[in-house]
Amino acid sequence: MTQQHSLALSDNQLDILNKALEEGISTQVKQMLNSLSPADAAHLLASAPPRQRSLLWKLIDVEHEGDVLNEMSDDVRQFFIDRMNVAELIDILDGQDIDDIADLLQQLPQTITHQVLSSMSHQDRQRIEAVLSWPEDTAGGLMNTDTSTVRPDITIDVALRYLRRHESLPEPFDGLLVVSRDDTLIGTLPTTRLLTQDGNKTISEVMETDFIAIPVDMQDSQVAQLFEREDLVSAPVIDENHRLLGRVTVDDVVDVIREEADHSVMSRAGLDEDEDTFAPTFKTARRRATWLGINLMTAFISASVIGLFQDTIDKVVALAVLMPIVASMGGIAGSQTLTLIIRAMALGQIGRSNTRWLVTREFIVGLSNGVIWASVVATAAMLWFDDSVIALVIALAMVINLTVAVVVGAILPMILKALNIDPALAGSVVLTTITDVTGFMSFLGLATLFYS
Amino acid sequence: MTQQHSLALSDNQLDILNKALEEGISTQVKQMLNSLSPADAAHLLASAPPRQRSLLWKLIDVEHEGDVLNEMSDDVRQFFIDRMNVAELIDILDGQDIDDIADLLQQLPQTITHQVLSSMSHQDRQRIEAVLSWPEDTAGGLMNTDTSTVRPDITIDVALRYLRRHESLPEPFDGLLVVSRDDTLIGTLPTTRLLTQDGNKTISEVMETDFIAIPVDMQDSQVAQLFEREDLVSAPVIDENHRLLGRVTVDDVVDVIREEADHSVMSRAGLDEDEDTFAPTFKTARRRATWLGINLMTAFISASVIGLFQDTIDKVVALAVLMPIVASMGGIAGSQTLTLIIRAMALGQIGRSNTRWLVTREFIVGLSNGVIWASVVATAAMLWFDDSVIALVIALAMVINLTVAVVVGAILPMILKALNIDPALAGSVVLTTITDVTGFMSFLGLATLFYS
Numbered sequence: 001m002t003q004q005h006s007l008a009l010s011d012n013q014l015d016i017l018n019k020a021l022e023e024g025i026s027t028q029v030k031q032m033l034n035s036l037s038p039a040d041a042a043h044l045l046a047s048a049p050p051r052q053r054s055l056l057w058k059l060i061d062v063e064h065e066g067d068v069l070n071e072m073s074d075d076v077r078q079f080f081i082d083r084m085n086v087a088e089l090i091d092i093l094d095g096q097d098i099d100d101i102a103d104l105l106q107q108l109p110q111t112i113t114h115q116v117l118s119s120m121s122h123q124d125r126q127r128i129e130a131v132l133s134w135p136e137d138t139a140g141g142l143m144n145t146d147t148s149t150v151r152p153d154i155t156i157d158v159a160l161r162y163l164r165r166h167e168s169l170p171e172p173f174d175g176l177l178v179v180s181r182d183d184t185l186i187g188t189l190p191t192t193r194l195l196t197q198d199g200n201k202t203i204s205e206v207m208e209t210d211f212i213a214i215p216v217d218m219q220d221s222q223v224a225q226l227f228e229r230e231d232l233v234s235a236p237v238i239d240e241n242h243r244l245l246g247r248v249t250v251d252d253v254v255d256v257i258r259e260e261a262d263h264s265v266m267s268r269a270g271l272d273e274d275e276d277t278f279a280p281t282f283k284t285a286r287r288r289a290t291w292l293g294i295n296l297m298t299a300f301i302s303a304s305v306i307g308l309f310q311d312t313i314d315k316v317v318a319l320a321v322l323m324p325i326v327a328s329m330g331g332i333a334g335s336q337t338l339t340l341i342i343r344a345m346a347l348g349q350i351g352r353s354n355t356r357w358l359v360t361r362e363f364i365v366g367l368s369n370g371v372i373w374a375s376v377v378a379t380a381a382m383l384w385f386d387d388s389v390i391a392l393v394i395a396l397a398m399v400i401n402l403t404v405a406v407v408v409g410a411i412l413p414m415i416l417k418a419l420n421i422d423p424a425l426a427g428s429v430v431l432t433t434i435t436d437v438t439g440f441m442s443f444l445g446l447a448t449l450f451y452s
Numbered sequence: 453m454t455q456q457h458s459l460a461l462s463d464n465q466l467d468i469l470n471k472a473l474e475e476g477i478s479t480q481v482k483q484m485l486n487s488l489s490p491a492d493a494a495h496l497l498a499s500a501p502p503r504q505r506s507l508l509w510k511l512i513d514v515e516h517e518g519d520v521l522n523e524m525s526d527d528v529r530q531f532f533i534d535r536m537n538v539a540e541l542i543d544i545l546d547g548q549d550i551d552d553i554a555d556l557l558q559q560l561p562q563t564i565t566h567q568v569l570s571s572m573s574h575q576d577r578q579r580i581e582a583v584l585s586w587p588e589d590t591a592g593g594l595m596n597t598d599t600s601t602v603r604p605d606i607t608i609d610v611a612l613r614y615l616r617r618h619e620s621l622p623e624p625f626d627g628l629l630v631v632s633r634d635d636t637l638i639g640t641l642p643t644t645r646l647l648t649q650d651g652n653k654t655i656s657e658v659m660e661t662d663f664i665a666i667p668v669d670m671q672d673s674q675v676a677q678l679f680e681r682e683d684l685v686s687a688p689v690i691d692e693n694h695r696l697l698g699r700v701t702v703d704d705v706v707d708v709i710r711e712e713a714d715h716s717v718m719s720r721a722g723l724d725e726d727e728d729t730f731a732p733t734f735k736t737a738r739r740r741a742t743w744l745g746i747n748l749m750t751a752f753i754s755a756s757v758i759g760l761f762q763d764t765i766d767k768v769v770a771l772a773v774l775m776p777i778v779a780s781m782g783g784i785a786g787s788q789t790l791t792l793i794i795r796a797m798a799l800g801q802i803g804r805s806n807t808r809w810l811v812t813r814e815f816i817v818g819l820s821n822g823v824i825w826a827s828v829v830a831t832a833a834m835l836w837f838d839d840s841v842i843a844l845v846i847a848l849a850m851v852i853n854l855t856v857a858v859v860v861g862a863i864l865p866m867i868l869k870a871l872n873i874d875p876a877l878a879g880s881v882v883l884t885t886i887t888d889v890t891g892f893m894s895f896l897g898l899a900t901l902f903y904s
Binding site: 006039040043046047048049065119160163164166167168169170171173174190191192195196197198199227228229230231233250251253254255257258260261262264265266268270271276277281284288289292293295296299300302303306307309313314315318319320321322323324325327329332333335336338339340341343344347348349350351354357358361365367368372376377380384436449 | 489491492495498499500501523559612615616618619620621623624625626634642643644647649650651679680682683685702703705706707709710712713714716717718720721722723728729730733736737740741743744745747748751752753754755756758759761762765766769770771772773774776777779780781784785787788790791793794795796799800801802803806809810813816817820821824825828832888
């Protein structure tokens with residue numbers, strides 16, 4: 001009775017399907033695949049290496065293809081779109097929701113978009129172009145245009161009779177939106193009020209007038225914060241004249257939150273947030289190469305700093321042994337602060353008023369941890385190399401580097417944001433370059449002074 | 453008419469409030485603070501340094517304190533709980549929801565929990581203890597016990613009349629749960645069916661029998677995946693006999709997703725997912741010290757590897773200049789793979805059937821990127837030091853290290869998970885230790901061979 005396919009899928013069904021595929025039992029696979037929900041089928045395709053993926057796709061019934069495609073992440077969807085011709089695309093898009101078609105069209109090259117659009121009815125084309133006119137990462141790009149609206153002057157009973165004439169209602173249904181004759185949003189009627197209030201009362205008597213409405217140009221991350229903070233299931237979207245344009249629903253907001261989360265994890269490794277786990281080898285290699293190239297440049301910067309002190313290292317080779325410790329501890333301390341600040345910025349916790357307190361605290365934290373670990377490292381260096389000068393030098397260098405690291409970790413995300421650079425993407429690279437340079441420079445520089 | 457306070461808060465109001473605080477205009481602040489929604493007040497407190505935070509807290513009306521406390525992250529809430537006595541706590545908890553009280557009690561020391569519980573009525577105590585009996589990270593720990601249920605043999609009209617007798621319904625309301633006499637869950641009646649089906653039909657005729665029910669011991673991350681995939685607003689929670697225990701709602705799931713996301717970002721820097729951005733200096737310094745200590749040990753491991761080759765470095769000091777490049781490029785390449793695999797594991801994409809394909813692809817990606825960047829680095833080294841041996845050595849070392857790095861990056865998360873170690877926490881530390889050791893060992897080892 002209870003339906004729990006989604007849970008079993010990842011482990012067992014996945015293996016069974018893959019085994020069946022290898023052995024070529026495609027009728028069974030075909031049956032099983034087409035009995036899955038579109039979300040599960042999309043998950044299965046996303047979890048398959050390229051060759052199996054193409055095989056599986058051929059087994060999906062044509063009438064399911066559109067739904068399955070809708071459930072995929074951009075990157076996996078691109079895999080399949082790249083392998084289709086225009087006629088196939090037009091077939092698949094036929095009968096899909098306007099919003100979903102608009103989503104998919106944004107992934108196509110301009111010329112193909114035009115071909116697909118011109119295959120549609122004038123009305124559909126206009127509606128799609130309206131959705132496409134809002135940037136993808138705003139409330140307008142996120143909203144659905146189907147809403148359940150009602151006029152303020154009718155009674156609850158009339159509203160209920162009106163609803164009963166529908167076959168279905170836009171999901172998730174959490175109430176009616178009250179609009180005036182010119183589509184101005186004037187109130188909301190949550191389901192609970194609709195169901196618990198006296199049926200003879202008019203909508204205007206019972207509607208909520210202190211409601212949350214989202215401006216169509218609000219950033220999707222702000223929409224997500226609003227949903228999280230106010231525990232919303234859906235919220236109306238309005239234009240600058242308070243006219244109702246559509247509504248954002250929590251399922252789309254969940255996707256935004258997941259994407260944002262993925263972005264902050266993935267971009268730190270130079271990966272896309274919707275990176276296809278099973279992307280073909282060549283595509284993967286090429287994408288990763290860019291990030292390695294950027295990091296190589298920063299590695300050469302550190303190397304050139306070391307290069308300045310070759311004579312000193314030549315004199316005291318122990319410096320070469322210990323120098324990575326100074327650099328790496330700075331990197332760790334700095335990235336702790338960096339991570340904390342980037343998260344706090346995403347939560348909207350950082351304002352002009354509390355920045356000074358934060359930077360001061362980080363300075364003290366860096367200094368005190370610098371002193372603590374500097375003494376540990378100095379003791380270890382003393383025991384290892386029996387050289388009190390090197391112990392002193394590494395202690396000083398560590399205090400300097402850890403203090404610089406945490407202060408830079410605190411300020412850097414704010415600077416990058418002001419420069420319109422994504423801190424999640426560039427923060428870590430810039431930070432470690434600074435901590436490496438500071439670490440090598442202070443350690444080897446001090447050593448040059450003390451040993452000369 | 454539209455309520456948009458949540459958006460303006462982070463930037464303007466925050467600064468105004470802090471300025472007002474500094475200037476001591478506390479009556480105005482008090483008014484403003486108490487007019488905020490609990491979620492906004494909690495956000496404001498979380499965005500304030502410790503001293504201002506304590507001041508602000510005193511300005512919040514006692515009857516709001518409980519609601520504000522509920523909206524805080526664990527770590528920020530702990531800040532305030534630590535500063536309260538038992539009597540204050542009992543005052544605040546009076547009148548709160550059972551679930552919220554249970555949540556808060558889990559943060560208190562055992563002795564205080566007992567004192568608070570014994571101040572409550574027998575019935576409340578029993579209900580709280582029932583909620584506390586489920587682990588926090590399962591469906592049981594996540595669920596609310598208030599549900600709207602209905603028997604299968606009544607008509608829709610009777611159900612609607614029955615609902616109308618209520619003052620309010622559990623939010624978010626997305627339908628009725630159909631239970632038999634012994635509380636066994638036999639169906640669901642989504643709001644849309646309740647509103648669109650003929651009122652004379654019985655519940656059993658129109659209810660959904662193919663519904664999703666969550667076992668009470670399901671992990672919260674699995675619950676979140678289920679909600680995401682099936683676009684749920686709420687789902688019933690059942691015991692092993694299919695008896696209805698409560699329901700999980702999407703707002704709690706959103707919190708789980710946000711926490712998971714924060715966990716994967718924060719734990720990589722050795723931070724807690726609910727780390728208080730404005731935690732007092734001493735507490736921050738102590739927490740971070742642990743992570744620095746762990747990383748210091750791994751830094752010493754790398755240093756000791758370099759230590760083995762002091763004679764070689766003494767002979768060719770250019771090795772000291774170039775060795776960080778080999779180590780750091782390995783770390784970058786490895787962490788790209790590590791990040792991708794950890795994310796794929798969280799999404800349930802990795803099974804026995806596709807692991808071999810993935811590891812093979814990563815091997816090829818690592819090898820080819822190794823060859824590409826090795827030739828770049830070798831050319832640069834040749835130009836810099838005019839030494840073909842060092843160019844050859846660094847090229848070989850880079851190919852070795854990048855290949856090892858990506859294969860380790862792919863396999864390590866699976867090994868850690870099998871050992872019940874959190875890959876998000878330990879993965880990066882273990883990986884960079886391996887890439888550092890491999891990098892230094894291969895580069896300096898090969899150099900020792902070639903220069904001897």
